[in-house]
Amino acid sequence: MITLQNYINGELIAPVSGAYLSNTNPATGEVFSECPDSDERDVDLAYVAAENAFEQWSNTPAEKRGRIMLKISELLERDLQLFAEAETTDQGKPLWLSKNGEIPRAISNIRFFGTAIEHFSSEAHPMGNHAINYTLRSPIGVVGCISPWNLPLYLFTWKIAPALATGNCVVAKPSEITPYTAYLFSKICIEAGLPPGVLNIVHGLGHKVGSAITSHPSIKAISFTGGTKTGAEIAKVAAPMFKKLSLELGGKNPNIIFADCDFEAMLAETVRSSFLNQGEICLCGSRIFIERSIYDKFKSAFVEKVKTELVVGDPMNPKTKTGAIVSKAHFEKVLSYIELAKQEGGTVLCGGEVVKPDGVCANGWFIAPTIIEGLPYTCRTNQEEIFGPVVTLSPFDTEEEVLKMANSTEYGLAATIWTQDVTKAHRVAQLVKSGIVWINCWLLRDLRTPFGGVKSSGVGREGGLEALRFFTEAKNICVKL
Numbered sequence: 001m002i003t004l005q006n007y008i009n010g011e012l013i014a015p016v017s018g019a020y021l022s023n024t025n026p027a028t029g030e031v032f033s034e035c036p037d038s039d040e041r042d043v044d045l046a047y048v049a050a051e052n053a054f055e056q057w058s059n060t061p062a063e064k065r066g067r068i069m070l071k072i073s074e075l076l077e078r079d080l081q082l083f084a085e086a087e088t089t090d091q092g093k094p095l096w097l098s099k100n101g102e103i104p105r106a107i108s109n110i111r112f113f114g115t116a117i118e119h120f121s122s123e124a125h126p127m128g129n130h131a132i133n134y135t136l137r138s139p140i141g142v143v144g145c146i147s148p149w150n151l152p153l154y155l156f157t158w159k160i161a162p163a164l165a166t167g168n169c170v171v172a173k174p175s176e177i178t179p180y181t182a183y184l185f186s187k188i189c190i191e192a193g194l195p196p197g198v199l200n201i202v203h204g205l206g207h208k209v210g211s212a213i214t215s216h217p218s219i220k221a222i223s224f225t226g227g228t229k230t231g232a233e234i235a236k237v238a239a240p241m242f243k244k245l246s247l248e249l250g251g252k253n254p255n256i257i258f259a260d261c262d263f264e265a266m267l268a269e270t271v272r273s274s275f276l277n278q279g280e281i282c283l284c285g286s287r288i289f290i291e292r293s294i295y296d297k298f299k300s301a302f303v304e305k306v307k308t309e310l311v312v313g314d315p316m317n318p319k320t321k322t323g324a325i326v327s328k329a330h331f332e333k334v335l336s337y338i339e340l341a342k343q344e345g346g347t348v349l350c351g352g353e354v355v356k357p358d359g360v361c362a363n364g365w366f367i368a369p370t371i372i373e374g375l376p377y378t379c380r381t382n383q384e385e386i387f388g389p390v391v392t393l394s395p396f397d398t399e400e401e402v403l404k405m406a407n408s409t410e411y412g413l414a415a416t417i418w419t420q421d422v423t424k425a426h427r428v429a430q431l432v433k434s435g436i437v438w439i440n441c442w443l444l445r446d447l448r449t450p451f452g453g454v455k456s457s458g459v460g461r462e463g464g465l466e467a468l469r470f471f472t473e474a475k476n477i478c479v480k481l
């Protein structure tokens, strides 16, 4: 049994309560580690450590802060295999995805902001020859970063990297469902010489540790990624305290396929955008809209490709394309949506059932990639975030019709458009209500770009300058000449 610890004031320590939460490997159903069941007392210890470290860290030259971050990224790269196996054990995603996606992106996150900070500048506004304004962008102080279970280290570092780079100190809480790599990360922070208290990781439950962070009177900004419902709870607490809020929430993303697309390229990418990471990515295209003239061609090719290529099984096996669902609760939630789809009149074209691999994974939580057609765009299956390996197919005849369906949900995170008509691509991209649009590609990411959604998909943007500005306060100073 691996016992995880909190990382507070540069040390790995037990929770004040001395209590622990069991942490299960979703591929085997077996408890493999225990995670601190921390509470507000641990958050208070973390806050004090962060507050005490802030003066020195914020006055450390940006280039030196960046160097320490680059050292952390080098150690993460050195231990990539260890972290990849840990991520797969904890989250259930295939090992090749941890090795080629999750952990390399965590390394990039740290490297990107560890170097970006040296180029972070602000503005001056001269008023003729009688005055000049200059804008200071200074670190906020102690900030809170709360991250989810779908891309554990990837989203954890996506938040803490800009926060640290801009000179803030952090109280961070990874998901209690996937705490393992954040724990291993704290060890390499110690090895890299990150000063004590600059980053503090408090493990535990959302309603205990997460809410203690969001309601802490001296933690001035909260960066959160997770469910829309939880985002609303956090906003309710943080807004009256006038905290800065970055909320990256759920999605129900349309994948719009026109008849004039590059069919083979679209097909290959649509399998990815539908089922990568077991569909547990807020950017997955779970509602697929296909122009009627190619609907049947698409349907048979897509079902065939998913059935033959997306091998479900032991995530440690290199042949596995679809791993385990992250938890029993989420496994049951996804299955309940498949049942709902049938009740709403959908036809399951493939998948829709539990998969029981032989051997060590016999007691794991696996669902076959599921494709459903024949549902109205207004039904719950097409309106609510399922966050699993489930997509629906809907034909359309006109742009107006598909935009009406695509924009019909409460969400507005991402959209994908497939067409060779560049004018149509830009027109539809402007009309679809989302924060991110991919044309003839998916999940092609430049870390400088603004990242986030509209409507119930969240508030604010992460990435590049947006993140550096979120974690700093702007002050305008006007000097009479």
Ligand code: TXE
Binding pocket: 146, 147, 148, 149, 150, 173, 174, 175, 176, 204, 205, 206, 207, 209, 210, 211, 214, 225, 226, 227, 228, 230, 231, 233, 234, 248, 249, 250, 251, 281, 282, 385, 386, 387
């Ligand atoms: O997220 P939660 P969950 C969606 C997806 C999923 C649903 C719920 O649909 O089914 O959200 O997933 C912490 N105050 N996404 O339950 O609860 C919690 O401990 C402060 C989309 O995992 O939002 C964890 O660290 N913190 C999303 C983090 O919030 C609280 C990715 C996320 O947990 C808290 C994941 C509280 N009151 C789920 N309650 C995306 N956009 O990628 C919980 N937490």
